[in-house]
Amino acid sequence: MALPIATSVATAFIVNLLVCIYFYAMYKKQNGHCSYLHWSRSCGLFASGILLCVVAHQYNNFQVLNALSCFLLYGSTYGLFFGLNLFELTRHSSKLFQKAQILFFAGAGAILITSFYGQLVNAVASVFMAIMFLVTEGYFHDRKSPYQTAYNAMRAVLLLHSFIMFLQGAVLFAKTFSGHDNATNQLFEAALLSHLILVIVTALLLPVLHLLRQRRYWREKADTDDLTLLLSRRAFIQRAYLSLADRNIPSHSLLMVDIDHFKNINDKYGHPLGDKVLKQVASVMTKVIRQSDIIGRLGGEEFVILMPGASSDEALRVAERLRHAISKVVITEHSESVTTTVSIGISASSELLDTWDLLLENADQALYNAKRQGRNMVCKFDSPQPFLGT
Ligand SMILES: Nc1nc2c(ncn2[C@@H]2O[C@H](COP(=O)(O)OP(=O)(O)OP(=O)(O)O)[C@@H](O)[C@H]2O)c(=O)[nH]1
Structure with a gap:
């Protein structure tokens, strides 16, 4: 009606x-x-x-x-x-x-x-x-x-x-x-x-x-790092915990990537160029890794990549590709140009070792070894000798 x-x-x-x-x-x-x-x-x-x-x-x-x-x-x-x-x-x-x-x-x-x-x-x-x-x-x-x-x-x-x-x-x-x-x-x-x-x-x-x-x-x-737009530390760890808890994924590899002598870049060329280097490194890494990999910025010039399902040998190959790709990048600001290198530490999970804390600790130890042995190289945990590539 x-x-x-x-x-x-x-x-x-x-x-x-x-x-x-x-x-x-x-x-x-x-x-x-x-x-x-x-x-x-x-x-x-x-x-x-x-x-x-x-x-x-x-x-x-x-x-x-x-x-x-x-x-x-x-x-x-x-x-x-x-x-x-x-x-x-x-x-x-x-x-x-x-x-x-x-x-x-x-x-x-x-x-x-x-x-x-x-x-x-x-x-x-x-x-x-x-x-x-x-x-x-x-x-x-x-x-x-x-x-x-x-x-x-x-x-x-x-x-x-x-x-x-x-x-x-x-x-x-x-x-x-x-x-x-x-x-x-x-x-x-x-x-x-x-x-x-x-x-x-x-x-x-x-x-x-x-x-x-x-x-x-x-x-x-x-959840996002303002500068690089990668996952923030908190969001990365949250995602890492979830992935590690997934029983359908048999193994995980963790890459810890650290820019070499980054302080020198900041000191010599200033923070704006330093920021540009961070962004560029983040962008190269995002392009090299798979979509299923989880990447984040832990802080400063330190990045982490969790590779669900990857063995330590697969992670090593990816890390070498990353190291190589980053060393080829030329970053310019005004008339200044810089190149940079990274050191990478790798740890892999196993049935005995699949907690986040241990994975991180071991990758950190491997990274320390890579730095100590001259930088611009990849080291696996438990393998103090650097991988020299083929
Ligand atoms: N431009 C810029 N610099 C940052 C940022 N966060 C941290 N840094 C700088 O990164 C530098 C890290 O220096 P160090 O920890 O000594 O490491 P490094 O010079 O890369 O030396 P190695 O790691 O031993 O090769 C410091 O100078 C920080 O001030 C950022 O967001 N932007």
Whole structure:
């Protein structure tokens, strides 16, 4: 049973006003996250648009008021895009803004022009709103977000809304040209209702998404070394424990990689070049190892690589490849160029030795041997003689 149109209009107005206030409060509370401000404005615009629509209805054929109300409703949709876009969609943000902006200005121009033709202005506004939704909707689809379910819920409501808006625009067009000028109440109601659902779903989902996003951000930050973007010490050890506990993996090898005479590089060329060396070494190592290997920065100029399933001989071959690849890299900053070498210590797990602490201790001992015997070489634990390559 359809609600009387006055009830739908009043409900839409009240809900939009309440959500407008709610989002503004969230904006103040969440250290000024702009999405909330956009959404607050958007709902405020929608509520004012509804008010003007009612006034325009009272004064039949009051073109300017009609055009203005459409403009406000239309503007609220634009605010909605801004709000959503700032949330998680930052990778595509500039493209999205451009598309939404072009459509917005095209729609706004069309609304002004058609305002001289009475009912046509509503039809144009509806069709443009639908197009704006549909064009930008693709951005939800493409996203690889861990909160895909929440995004899918928003997408579904956006799609429903745009479909109804489009239908409303099409029917209004048809009515205008066939000479019947009366408002299509049921479609108007449906459009209001779908917008209401959209506003409510977003009001419920956005704060949850915000919270989840913040949690993910801080977790990722804690797990990542800022300079090299490898795993941080804590995250590496956590992953190493998990891998060592996996009974399906028969053996593990650990490589401890340390840049030789790194202090000299810092002292001679300065810290910025030192940082560049660290980044470059990290990047070469990431390219040489397998994806299943776990790599992290223990601290300073010391890196670790855990190779699940690798025997100590396999680890030795990889370590030699690493040592060779790193020695070939030339790092330049301004007019300065440096090359660097690394020493690598290897330890391997066995049935008797598979605790993290022992693995690390032994790799450290092997690294110490490599350093003591001249650097730029690989040493296995229990094998004090350096591996001299073939
Ligand atoms: N640029 C830069 N330097 C760092 C960073 N972390 C640690 N260092 C420096 O790394 C240097 C490590 O020096 P040492 O531990 O003496 O080791 P080394 O000079 O490589 O000597 P060996 O390991 O014995 O070959 C110190 O000078 C630290 O200040 C960093 O993030 N950036």
